Amino acid sequence: MKRLILLYPPRWRRRYGDEMSRLIDDLGPTSLRARLSVGADLLRGAFDAHLAKEARMTRDTRMAVRRGVLVALVVWGALSVEIVLSNVVFPTTGDDDGLAVLVSYLCVFAAPAFTGVLAARTTTGPRGLAAAGAIAGALVGALTVTTYLVIDNVFLDTIGRQQSKIDGLAHSGMTSMRAYVNVNLLFALAALTIFLGVAGAGLSVASGLIARARRAAKNARTV
Amino acid sequence: MDGLGRFADPAVLILTSLAGGPKHGYALIKDIERLAETTLGPGTLYGAIGRLERRGLIEALPETDRRRPYRMTPAGAEALRSYLEHARRVTATGLTRLEAFA
Numbered sequence: 001m002k003r004l005i006l007l008y009p010p011r012w013r014r015r016y017g018d019e020m021s022r023l024i025d026d027l028g029p030t031s032l033r034a035r036l037s038v039g040a041d042l043l044r045g046a047f048d049a050h051l052a053k054e055a056r057m058t059r060d061t062r063m064a065v066r067r068g069v070l071v072a073l074v075v076w077g078a079l080s081v082e083i084v085l086s087n088v089v090f091p092t093t094g095d096d097d098g099l100a101v102l103v104s105y106l107c108v109f110a111a112p113a114f115t116g117v118l119a120a121r122t123t124t125g126p127r128g129l130a131a132a133g134a135i136a137g138a139l140v141g142a143l144t145v146t147t148y149l150v151i152d153n154v155f156l157d158t159i160g161r162q163q164s165k166i167d168g169l170a171h172s173g174m175t176s177m178r179a180y181v182n183v184n185l186l187f188a189l190a191a192l193t194i195f196l197g198v199a200g201a202g203l204s205v206a207s208g209l210i211a212r213a214r215r216a217a218k219n220a221r222t223v
Numbered sequence: 224m225d226g227l228g229r230f231a232d233p234a235v236l237i238l239t240s241l242a243g244g245p246k247h248g249y250a251l252i253k254d255i256e257r258l259a260e261t262t263l264g265p266g267t268l269y270g271a272i273g274r275l276e277r278r279g280l281i282e283a284l285p286e287t288d289r290r291r292p293y294r295m296t297p298a299g300a301e302a303l304r305s306y307l308e309h310a311r312r313v314t315a316t317g318l319t320r321l322e323a324f325a
Contacts, residue, residue, distance in 0.1 A: 012273070015273075016269045016272070016273065018286075018289050019247070019248055019269070019286075019289065019290065019291050020248070020265050020269050021289070022248070022249075022288075022289040022290055023247075023248040023249050023252070023265050023268070023269075024265055026248075026249040027249070027252075027265075037264065038264050038265060038266075040264075041264025041265065041266040041267055042264070042265060042266040043266070044266055044267075045264070045265070045266020045267060045269065045270045046266065048266075048270050049270065049273070052273070052274075
């Protein structure tokens with residue numbers, strides 16, 4: 001009967017294994033029916049202990065992912081304002097918004113990196129950091145391209161006067177500006193979401209591990 | 224007792240038993256048999272003990288002879304009191320309505 005304790009997670013066995021073994025001794029010899037009942041109870045308890053362990057692991061990861069989502073929403077909000085300002089409120093026909101584009105790209109990559117720093121405060125391992133960064137990166141990519149999809153379709157008359165769009169349409173062989181814009185943006189939606197998800201995971205793990213190492217070094221200096 | 228899942232009922236029984244003083248696993252099982260006429264298996268008992276301990280509702284005392292006694296914390300006493308007062312209100316209302324129903 002006590003062998004069933006081996007089915008519990010190692011950490012659980014270290015904490016309660018001896019006590020439970022002693023309890024089974026204390027319960028003494030019992031009928032076959034009682035032994036079967038205790039055996040079934042131990043099996044169920046082992047299953048619950050594994051589930052509880054999983055739940056604790058995913059709670060860390062869930063918290064990290066929530067931070068990733070929050071960072072992504074903040075960055076997406078800022079980028080959306082920039083997109084509306086530069087394409088609708090103050091539209092230009094040329095490519096003179098290089099600085100704004102550069103800052104936007106930096107924000108897109110900074111989001112998962114910052115997520116990694118935040119997630120490293122609570123999450124236990126690289127898996128949680130990667131999940132949070134992947135969500136942050138993919139979400140920024142998907143939401144930002146979706147914003148472009150909405151803006152470009154709603155304000156197609158304004159967007160269609162941009163020289164880069166006119167040149168792109170001419171080289172694409174398409175005859176409709178709306179179709180050209182949408183095909184490109186749908187391709188960007190898929191490609192950017194995947195790329196930023198993967199890149200975000202890497203950036204988040206790297207920044208999270210660096211932040212954790214820096215904190216450990218700082219604590220060591222304090223001690 | 225929120226979040227204890229299937230261990231909510233055993234948790235109440237354990238806290239009620241510990242309200243009478245610290246006990247180890249075997250003493251808990253025997254006391255609960257007397258007060259509630261139900262027998263907790265070792266897996267259920269320690270599943271509930273683990274959850275109560277993680278929530279700070281009970282705490283372990285030093286082990287003697289591979290038996291570790293547990294005692295209820297002030298937070299555990301508050302949680303048990305809150306649960307039992309709620310149960311008492313539900314019981315009173317249920318009994319009153321049953322009298323009117325009969």
